[in-house]
Amino acid sequence: MIAVLSIALLALGTVGLFLLALLPALREHFARTDTSALRLSGEGADIRFFALSFQRYIDRQLPELRSNAFGLGPIVTSLSDRTCTWYSPPNAGRVTLFGGDSPPGNTGDLAAISEADVRVPDGTTVARELFTSGSFEGGTASVYRAVLAKGDASFGRDSTVVRWVDAGGALRVGRNSTLWGRASCWGTMRLDDGTRFQRLAAPRIEFGVGANPTAPVAGPSAFPAEPSQAVAASGRWLMDDDLTIREDDVVDGDIVITGTLTIGRGATINGSVRSGAVIAGDDCVFSGSIVATERLTVGERCRITGPVVVEGEAVIGAESRIGDSGDETTISALLVRVGAGVVLCGEVWARKQGIVGAGSTAPEPEPLGVADERALSW
Amino acid sequence: MSIILTICLWLLGAIVVVMAIYTVRHYVFTVNRLFGRQRHPYVDVTVARWPHITVVIAAHNEELVIENILQALLACDYPRERLTILPVNDRSTDRTREILDDYATRHPGVILPLHRTEGTAGKAAALREATLLARGEILIVFDADYTPGRGLLRQLVAPFFDARVGAVMGRVVPLNVGRNLLTRMLDLERSAGYQVDQQARMNLHLVPQYGGTVGGVRLKALTDIGGWREDTLTEDTDLTYRLLLCGWETAYQNRSECYEEVPEEWPVRIRQIKRWTNGHNQALRDYAGAVSVSHLGGLAQRVDALLLLGVYAVAPMTVIGWILTILLWYAGQNVTGWVAFLIVASYSTLGNFAAFFEVAAAARLDGYNRRVRLLPFLLAGYLVSLVAVIRGMASMRRGPVGRNGVRPLVWDKTKRYCANDSLEPVSARVP
Numbered sequence: 065m066i067a068v069l070s071i072a073l074l075a076l077g078t079v080g081l082f083l084l085a086l087l088p089a090l091r092e093h094f095a096r097t098d099t100s101a102l103r104l105s106g107e108g109a110d111i112r113f114f115a116l117s118f119q120r121y122i123d124r125q126l127p128e129l130r131s132n133a134f135g136l137g138p139i140v141t142s143l144s145d146r147t148c149t150w151y152s153p154p155n156a157g158r159v160t161l162f163g164g165d166s167p168p169g170n171t172g173d174l175a176a177i178s179e180a181d182v183r184v185p186d187g188t189t190v191a192r193e194l195f196t197s198g199s200f201e202g203g204t205a206s207v208y209r210a211v212l213a214k215g216d217a218s219f220g221r222d223s224t225v226v227r228w229v230d231a232g233g234a235l236r237v238g239r240n241s242t243l244w245g246r247a248s249c250w251g252t253m254r255l256d257d258g259t260r261f262q263r264l265a266a267p268r269i270e271f272g273v274g275a276n277p278t279a280p281v282a283g284p285s286a287f288p289a290e291p292s293q294a295v296a297a298s299g300r301w302l303m304d305d306d307l308t309i310r311e312d313d314v315v316d317g318d319i320v321i322t323g324t325l326t327i328g329r330g331a332t333i334n335g336s337v338r339s340g341a342v343i344a345g346d347d348c349v350f351s352g353s354i355v356a357t358e359r360l361t362v363g364e365r366c367r368i369t370g371p372v373v374v375e376g377e378a379v380i381g382a383e384s385r386i387g388d389s390g391d392e393t394t395i396s397a398l399l400v401r402v403g404a405g406v407v408l409c410g411e412v413w414a415r416k417q418g419i420v421g422a423g424s425t426a427p428e429p430e431p432l433g434v435a436d437e438r439a440l441s442w
Numbered sequence: 443m444s445i446i447l448t449i450c451l452w453l454l455g456a457i458v459v460v461m462a463i464y465t466v467r468h469y470v471f472t473v474n475r476l477f478g479r480q481r482h483p484y485v486d487v488t489v490a491r492w493p494h495i496t497v498v499i500a501a502h503n504e505e506l507v508i509e510n511i512l513q514a515l516l517a518c519d520y521p522r523e524r525l526t527i528l529p530v531n532d533r534s535t536d537r538t539r540e541i542l543d544d545y546a547t548r549h550p551g552v553i554l555p556l557h558r559t560e561g562t563a564g565k566a567a568a569l570r571e572a573t574l575l576a577r578g579e580i581l582i583v584f585d586a587d588y589t590p591g592r593g594l595l596r597q598l599v600a601p602f603f604d605a606r607v608g609a610v611m612g613r614v615v616p617l618n619v620g621r622n623l624l625t626r627m628l629d630l631e632r633s634a635g636y637q638v639d640q641q642a643r644m645n646l647h648l649v650p651q652y653g654g655t656v657g658g659v660r661l662k663a664l665t666d667i668g669g670w671r672e673d674t675l676t677e678d679t680d681l682t683y684r685l686l687l688c689g690w691e692t693a694y695q696n697r698s699e700c701y702e703e704v705p706e707e708w709p710v711r712i713r714q715i716k717r718w719t720n721g722h723n724q725a726l727r728d729y730a731g732a733v734s735v736s737h738l739g740g741l742a743q744r745v746d747a748l749l750l751l752g753v754y755a756v757a758p759m760t761v762i763g764w765i766l767t768i769l770l771w772y773a774g775q776n777v778t779g780w781v782a783f784l785i786v787a788s789y790s791t792l793g794n795f796a797a798f799f800e801v802a803a804a805a806r807l808d809g810y811n812r813r814v815r816l817l818p819f820l821l822a823g824y825l826v827s828l829v830a831v832i833r834g835m836a837s838m839r840r841g842p843v844g845r846n847g848v849r850p851l852v853w854d855k856t857k858r859y860c861a862n863d864s865l866e867p868v869s870a871r872v873p
Contacts, residue, residue: 086819088815092812093819101618102810104615352605353603357483357647373487373603373604375481375483393491396487411486
């Protein structure tokens with residue numbers, strides 16, 4: 065009898081332990097607290113995602129702001145969503161940020177919305193988003209959280225944008241500024257020497273305007289081999305090794321190698337390149353894309369038509385041209401170093417950081433803003 | 443007698459070793475996905491000179507869903523002048539033909555339906571015929587019950603700017619998650635399979651698998667390998683390996699997500715597993731030798747390719763291992779050490795395609811806080827799948843053999859449920 069009871073108790077205990085592990089599962093099964101389909105990433109990758117969201121917010125707030133503005137000058141008001149806002153009406157002319165008849169003492173929590181052109185004094189910190197339906201002129205050494213300008217926008221030297229900036233016209237960024245997150249405009253974007261950036265988009269981006277072009281890399285001097293080392297298949301030069309292409313050579317077809325691809329000065333690749341590392345001399349022409357799993361270095365005055373994807377560092381030599389008007393393209397790399405006089409039509413995504421000025425040292429990764437961390441931790 | 447025992451012992455040893463390798467593989471993938479460097483090299487390519495593409499939708503009696511995918515594709519932001527939609531109506535007996543013709547009339551030059559009335563049935567044969575009519579450089583393939591998002595086509599095409607990439611695979615996300623316990627478990631499994639397994643293989647430069655839908659193939663690569671094979675049950679696995687052997691890579695895009703319907707009934711699920719098992723094992727038979735002696739790719743890539751081929755053999759191997767253990771124990775053999783290994787390995791490979799800890803890791807990455815509690819139920823799902831896999835293998839051995847020694851191929855598609863009730867209607871997104 066005792067033996068039977070013992071066995072029964074053991075069996076019950078075992079079943080009990082097993083069910084204990086199932087309790088949270090049973091609870092979730094019956095309570096059904098988490099049954100929705102995974103939300104897909106949607107439009108978040110659009111470089112203007114935050115700017116467009118902010119624009120929608122502004123559109124909702126403007127009627128209330130206009131009704132609160134009594135005179136011609138800027139006012140400080142609290143919106144129905146409790147956002148403290150500095151507002152400048154459209155007939156205020158060109159205004160100084162946080163200026164007005166009674167300038168606010170503490171601007172730390174103020175969002176700035178202006179329907180007039182805005183000028184920001186030197187050394188100003190704007191802790192909340194700034195919107196202007198006119199043009200924007202930022203002073204030197206100022207710090208902004210995010211800026212949306214419907215007209216042209218310009219930032220003085222040593223400025224910092226923490227999250228994003230979007231301009232409806234041209235965008236000019238002074239020397240040694242830093243653009244964390246996204247920067248976009250519908251006109252020409254000009255980044256002066258020493259500017260650090262992460263993600264850029266514009267029909268035309270000019271890097272290092274006015275700086276003296278410097279030679280970032282010395283082109284390879286000797287090219288003993290030629291593509292005949294590789295196996296030609298399906299219009300591809302396929303090779304499980306390093307490959308060098310001589311000066312002024314013309315290669316028709318894609319090049320796919322696992323090692324380092326060294327390309328001599330003036331060579332032309334009528335196709336795409338996929339390699340571990342790519343080192344190209346001056347005046348090279350790439351009619352397709354470049355994909356490098358390690359690093360890319362191209363010399364001065366090179367032309368690249370297709371997208372550039374590099375999993376390490378990409379160094380673009382001075383006066384090179386990437387993409388074209390009406391034929392825009394993308395550069396994506398962990399670190400991007402761009403020489404003076406480079407023109408790019410399309411987008412740049414420096415996943416950690418990019419810097420204008422080929423003579424500079426390689427950029428050091430720095431702490432990222434919240435939005436950028438989100439972008440990097442897929 | 444002693445010879446039989448020795449053979450059994452060696453067999454058990456071999457099984458334990460293989461399972462230990464799979465265990466290590468699961469842990470490596472999980473740790474890499476949680477703590478390793480993540481590779482999404484092509485996700486940033488949003489602006490480019492996009493090539494002309496052809497989107498193929500294999501359809502057999504798809505009147506319930508075909509309109510939805512056509513609407514979704516027309517709403518995509520891919521340049522319209524470089525897009526051809528080629529639905530392949532393969533002997534449908536419902537309204538599929540009528541719907542396709544209606545759309546073709548309304549979107550001339552963009553939607554070009556192909557109506558098949560003869561030739562070999564099945565998706566592979568349909569794709570083969572569609573490829574002959576394809577325009578451009580890239581073939582994008584969807585099943586009819588999928589709902590591509592607005593930017594999905596660009597995301598799937600972006601990796602083809604890499605001259606080594608022959609095929610691209612996106613991530614499949616179940617839509618009808620909340621229907622019942624089966625759909626909820628399948629959601630967790632899919633999450634692990636893509637979020638952890640596929641992405642880890644991408645991270646480690648191994649062999650991401652082309653899945654046959656929400657993916658694409660470079661036409662030049664397809665020509666290079668001799669096109670689609672009609673005599674295969676899983677043209678996707680077959681394609682992955684033939685591309686690999688010809689020096690092409692398959693890229694996985696974890697952010698290129700697309701909704702699908704998962705089976706809501708166990709019999710449907712069992713049929714699906716049996717079909718996958720047969721197709722995968724066919725690929726194992728056809729390509730294991732070639733992959734082993736191939737000089738392409740590194741050793742790690744070749745090992746991963748072999749392990750991927752054998753993934754459907756793990757569950758039966760576990761059963762055989764335990765049967766051998768019991769037999770040897772009753773025969774008086776000391777198998778304690780092997781048993782210990784077998785316990786750990788069985789526990790660590792418990793799951794259909796991904797071990798339970800991979801499912802947990804995927805749930806964390808996807809932000810599923812509460813549904814991960816369903817994890818213990820996966821044991822039941824695993825047991826059902828185990829039976830389905832074994833039955834699949836058995837049916838492959840005894841099934842009717844057609845021409846060339848291969849079973850005649852028919853449309854063996856998964857049942858549709860039309861579960862898009864939890865999302866915004868696709869038609870609302872068409873500009």
